Amino acid sequence: MKVLVxxxxxxxxxxxxxxxxSPQIQKILxxxxxxxxxxxxxxxxxxxPVEDFPALKQLIVNQNISLVVVGPEVPLALGIxxxxxxxxxKIFGPKKSGAILEASKSWAKKxxxxxxxxTAKSVTFTNAEIAKEYITETxxxxxxxxxxxxxxxxxxxxxxxxxDAIDAIFQGKFDQNNQSVVIExxxxxxxxxxxxxxxxxxxxxxxxxxxxxxxxxxDTGPNTGGMGAYAPTPIITPxxxxxxQQEVLEPTLTNLQKRxxxxxxVVYVGLMISPTGEPKVLEFNCRFGDPETQPILSLxxxxxxxxxxxxxxxxxxxxxxxxWKPGVAVxxxxxSGGYPGAYEKSKIIYGIEKAETTxxxxxxxxxxxxxxxxITDGGRVLGVTAVGSDFAEARAKAYAAVDCIQFEGMYxxxxxxxRVFNNE
Numbered sequence: 001m002k003v004l005v006x007x008x009x010x011x012x013x014x015x016x017x018x019x020x021x022s023p024q025i026q027k028i029l030x031x032x033x034x035x036x037x038x039x040x041x042x043x044x045x046x047x048x049p050v051e052d053f054p055a056l057k058q059l060i061v062n063q064n065i066s067l068v069v070v071g072p073e074v075p076l077a078l079g080i081x082x083x084x085x086x087x088x089x090k091i092f093g094p095k096k097s098g099a100i101l102e103a104s105k106s107w108a109k110k111x112x113x114x115x116x117x118x119t120a121k122s123v124t125f126t127n128a129e130i131a132k133e134y135i136t137e138t139x140x141x142x143x144x145x146x147x148x149x150x151x152x153x154x155x156x157x158x159x160x161x162x163x164d165a166i167d168a169i170f171q172g173k174f175d176q177n178n179q180s181v182v183i184e185x186x187x188x189x190x191x192x193x194x195x196x197x198x199x200x201x202x203x204x205x206x207x208x209x210x211x212x213x214x215x216x217x218x219d220t221g222p223n224t225g226g227m228g229a230y231a232p233t234p235i236i237t238p239x240x241x242x243x244x245q246q247e248v249l250e251p252t253l254t255n256l257q258k259r260x261x262x263x264x265x266v267v268y269v270g271l272m273i274s275p276t277g278e279p280k281v282l283e284f285n286c287r288f289g290d291p292e293t294q295p296i297l298s299l300x301x302x303x304x305x306x307x308x309x310x311x312x313x314x315x316x317x318x319x320x321x322x323x324w325k326p327g328v329a330v331x332x333x334x335x336s337g338g339y340p341g342a343y344e345k346s347k348i349i350y351g352i353e354k355a356e357t358t359x360x361x362x363x364x365x366x367x368x369x370x371x372x373x374x375i376t377d378g379g380r381v382l383g384v385t386a387v388g389s390d391f392a393e394a395r396a397k398a399y400a401a402v403d404c405i406q407f408e409g410m411y412x413x414x415x416x417x418x419r420v421f422n423n424e
Contacts, residue, residue, distance in 0.1 A: 001305075002027045002063055006050050006080070007071025008034045010333075010365035010383040011290035014297050015069055016043055017363075018304040025305060029063060031056060035374045036364025050075045053083045066090065069308060070265075073147055073287050077103035090312035091264075094286050098256065098263040101284040105145050105182045108284050115255035117248055119281040120272075122184040128170040131181050135162050141184040142166060148174035150213070150225035151340050155186065189274040190419070191282065192235045193292050196249050196267045197307055199316040203253045203267065205245060207299060207324060208236030209292040210419065215340055217415045224340045225380055228416030230330040230391070231295040235273055244271070244279050252284075264311050268292075294363050294385045295329030330394040331385040332402050332416050336366070337409030339379035344409065347376040351405040360386040360401035376407055391420050 001024050005016050013036040016028050020042045030037040033045030048055045050072055060068065068084060070076055070093030079096035093099075100107050106124040111117075124145065125131035135156075142165035144152030152174045156162035168174075169181050191213075196205045209231035215221040236244070248269055256263045268285035297304065301323035310316045336343035345366075352362050352374070363385055366378015384401045388394030395417050402412060 001025050001067060002029070002065050003305075004028075004056070004060060004063075004065045004068045005030045005033075005037075005071065006056065006068065006075060008032050008050075009071065009290050009378075010363045010380065011288050011293045012071040013037050013363045013365070014294050015071065015288070015304070016040055017361075018297050018300070022303055022305050027063075029059065029065070031059070034364045034377070035367035035369040036362075038369050050080075051078060053078075053080055056080070057084055060084065060086075060089065067305070067308065067312070068092065071287060073099065073102050073285065076286050077147060090309060092308045092312055093265045094263045095261075097259075097261045098265070099286040101267070102286040103147055105143050105283065106180060109182065111255060112281060115251040117251050117281055118279065120184040120187050122182050124180055124182050126180045128166050128181075131166050131183060132163050134183060135159060138162060139186040141186055142169070143182040143184065144169045144174045144178045145180040145182055146175055146178040148178065151223050152178070153213075153223050187272040187274070187280060187282070189272045189280075190235050192233050192271050192273060193229075193289055194236065194241070194244055194249075194269045194271060195289060195292060195296065196269070197311055197316065198253055198263055198265070198267055199311040199314040200253075200257070200262045200264050201314055202317040203245075203249045204316060204322065205241055205249060206322065207232040207296050208241060209233055209289070209296055210235065211289065211292055212413060212416055215335075215413075217413050222340055224335075226289070226291045226333065227335065227413045228330070228332045229289075229291045229295055230328065230394070230417050230420070231292065231299060232328065234420060240273070240277065240279065244269070248279065248281060264314070290365070291331045291333055291380075291383045294331040294383045298329040298361065298385055298387055299325045299327065301325050325387065327387050327389050328391045328394045329385060329387045330391070330398045330417055331363075331383045332398050332412055333365075333380050334382040334384065334402065334405060334407075334410055334412045335380050336376055336378070337411050339411065343379055345375070345377050346370075347408040349374045349376060349381070349405070349407045352382075355384065355401040355404035358386075358397060358401045358404065360384055360397055362401065362405070381407070381410075391417060
């Protein structure tokens with residue numbers, strides 16, 4: 001089997017690395033890939049942008065690709081799965097009609113209301129001044145309606161912050177097409193992520209994870225695509241995951257079916273768990289999360305290709321329960337200085353080989369190999385991931401590996417997973 005992995009982030013590196021372990025898979029092409037995927041034994045990077053659908057289609061034909069795994073949300077929202085459809089080709093990732101779950105927060109809100117899925121109260125506005133008039137108290141949550149690479153959410157603790165966030169959205173900070181804003185009530189509780197696989201007929205959760213969105217320690221500063229994650233999170237107990245299955249995942253799948261949406265891929269649910277244990281949906285994503293995928297797939301025992309193919313072929317219900325390695329996995333993201341704002345690229349990276357002698361795995365996100373030298377090529381550069389028998393061991397191994405790595409301007413949070421220690 002030949003596989004095409006579309007994307008160039010840490011999520012795509014961990015997916016490709018996991019697939020490399022399969023004897024069924026002969027070759028993996030990554031478009032465009034990164035400095036990490038190019039070093040994998042069965043992998044080859046092809047410099048095709050994720051939005052160049054005609055070139056990707058031609059590559060699939062020329063290389064006799066039989067499975068496509070789409071990593072990022074942008075090509076999914078643009079309809080890559082619809083465009084690439086052809087006989088004997090399996091594509092893991094929803095069509096455009098399903099990807100709107102992530103591509104439009106206002107659409108997702110209406111969807112949740114229709115399906116009676118618990119979520120925060122919200123109002124959508126297409127006019128900045130009217131949106132500002134709505135705000136009478138803080139804290140309140142301001143969200144760009146469209147895609148914003150995980151950075152379009154502001155928890156405004158003052159009216160001025162709320163106004164600034166609204167102005168930024170309508171002025172095109174995230175995308176010129178983002179011309180509406182969703183304003184939500186502020187929920188109190190603990191955040192967690194549940195990623196589930198679905199073939200359109202059955203939906204199965206993976207290990208629950210917890211992400212650290214804010215750039216600063218103590219969960220301060222602007223939102224990012226994620227500064228670190230760990231799995232499984234103790235916040236989501238077996239009893240709570242059963243409730244999430246019943247109150248969120250099953251209604252999501254049922255409502256997709258009612259709308260005639262054939263959804264085959266990942267349904268990512270961002271949740272707020274209230275102090276009394278009530279789950280409410282903060283957001284949906286239509287793909288594997290990054291960096292949650294790094295710790296989740298690091299613990300996956302069931303061959304990844306078996307799950308992907310079962311989703312594509314609508315036989316997920318026929319598989320045995322998903323098998324997991326014992327223990328905990330922790331991922332610490334190393335970012336370029338200035339991220340999520342302006343940052344410089346092309347900084348030489350040192351120490352990855354030494355880091356991996358500690359037992360951790362360094363997943364590449366914003367890197368590229370240039371003249372046999374690994375350099376930075378993005379905001380989030382590396383995801384240092386370690387597995388341990390318990391949380392303390394996994395976290396210590398991850399940070400021991402982080403200490404081996406250097407590049408100019410390197411920034412990371414030193415408190416990934418502190419909520420577990422503080423029982424927050």
